[in-house]
Amino acid sequence: MVVEEKRVQQKGLSDLPEVHGDIVLRFAPNPSGPLHIGHARAAILNNEYVKKYGGKLILRIEDTDPRRVDPDAYQMIDEDMEWMGIKIDQKVIQSDRLHIYYEYAEKLIILGGAYMCTCEGGEFKKLKDQSEACPCRDLNVEDNLKRWENMENMSEGEAVLRVKTDIGHKNPAIRDYAAMRVVDAEHPRTGKKYKIYPMMNFSVTVDDHLLGVTHVLRGKDHLANSEKQKYIYEYFRWDVPVFIHYGRLKMEDIALSTSKAREGIKKGLYSGWDDPRLGTIRAIAKRGIRKEALYELMNEIGVKIADSTVSWKKIYGLNRSILEKAANRYFFIWNPEEVKIEDIPDSVKGIIERPLHPDFLDRGYRKIPFNGEVCLVKEDIKENKVLRLMDAVNMVFKGRKAIFHSLSFEEAKEAGAQIIQWIPKDDNLKAEVVMPDASIVDGLVEPFCINLKVGDIVQLERFGFARLDEIRDDKLIFYFAHK
RNA sequence: GCUCCGGUGGUGUAGUCCGGCCAAUCAUUUCGGCCUUUCGAGCCGAAGACUCGGGUUCGAAUCCCGGCCGGAGCACCA
Secondary structure, X not given: OOOOOXXXXXXXXXXXXXXXXXXXXXXXXXXXXOOEHHHHHHHHHHHHHHHHHOXXXXXXXXXXXXXXXXXXXXXXXXXXXXXXXXXXXXXXXXXXXXXXXXXXXXXXXXXXXXXXXXXXXXXXXXXXXXXXXXXXXXXXXXXXXXXXXXXXXXXXXXXXEEEOOOOOOOOHHHOOOEEEEEOOOOEOOXXXXXXXXXOHHHHHHHHHHHOOOOEEEEEHHHHHHHHHHHHHHXXXXXXXXXXXXXXXXXXXXXXXXXXHHHHXXXXXXXXXXXXXXXXXXXXXXXXXXOHHHHHXXXXXXXXXXXXXXXXXXXXXXXXXXXXXXXXXXXXXXEOEEEEEEEOOOHHHOEEXXXXXXXXXXXXXXXXXXXXXXXXXXXXXXXXXXXXXXXXXXXXXXXXXXXXXXXXXXXHHHHOOOEEEXXXXXXXXXXXXXXXXXXXXXXXXXXXXXXXXXXXXXXXEXXXXXXXXXXXXXXXXXXXXXXX
């Protein structure tokens, strides 16, 4: 008897089709820079599915285009993976495996599935676009092997190995695509040792098969590639993994590609790969966005093929619900204005205690000395308006003078006072907050912040959440997360 | 231009395969209110969507056709 499954609210990720026992997934970035939010989606989704079904997650570094490899990227990718808390079961680097691709290329030639094409690129395209085969297509296996063995001696552009698909395929992109090519450039890892490099469609297919990948999660920009790759699976009679394509993830305000970001860094426009304006994982981390927020976001977006646009607001909302509980509170005074309150009763002078977190009193209290001389946020100062300095006194500005008004919170409420933060005039720490647009807000924080450690994420009351990034010359450098 | 794919409130999602339980889910957002020694959090309330036009059907977000809009791919990048 089949139970009615409709109308059952699905929580989280949709089911993966065709799961039989353990699954094997891979995350396969190109090492052209650090990971960005788009990579995070692929990495996190793969990770989540492996956790859900059990199996194995492989990290595969696709560095088969020597010109597009950033030597630093290998390490940056590892760091970013670690920050995301993704544990991989196996790591392979494609530039270690070139001999494997050579071996399978030769096999494919013998199977009649590939041929060595020496046509000029433009010429080939012209023929291909009219569904016409080029002369090389009819070469026999022996001639192809001869050419293949000679490929080592050829220079860039002289020859490619093509997978024989269907020259009449209605999608021109599928017709006889390249599998191997000559590259005359130094590879950051292997130097000049090799000059024949596989094209992505070839190395990916060989690796996915050899590594036992069961499901391939990739962006829909690979739709045509999946179809191309099926030809190779067929020639070798390999099982085809389940291909799942997801749509583009657009981030509002971040149109920056890795290459544009690199340019900007080089020109000094950005401070580095972790500049708060960039969409890299490290920039997001620096700003105090927690990985859990990213996980929730990616789980919610899932793997559907339609594009989605993610706003910072969305990420902030997710992050806020995490930080709200986690972050302790501190006073930050930007645009500080020194104020001496007159007629303060001696009884209130001393150490004021205020909870690190209003909902978790067991975390303890900050201690702030109060003697009537304070710094306030300039914008908070208004004539004739009663202000309550949190947990201290009520006061009012009359003319140029700051005068004591009353003591209790009740009196502040009666007077309709605004409740504001403050710090002692003579006992404070210098601070600056780097905002998401890289502008800097200068100010002072309360002395208790001396206990903070780099990496701590706090809420600066009435200002927002921020992460302590660095302590430089007794100055605390925060990065702003969000309100 | 050719090939392929998609379109549910501002945003993200569920539902679409197998039409009725959908005057459409949940979240976020926005706006009110309450509460509160943060303009935060919490609580209450409100706003807001099936791209359009035909067709099939007793019945369409769901199936079919067309338009519109959007996206992806289209020499040796992944």
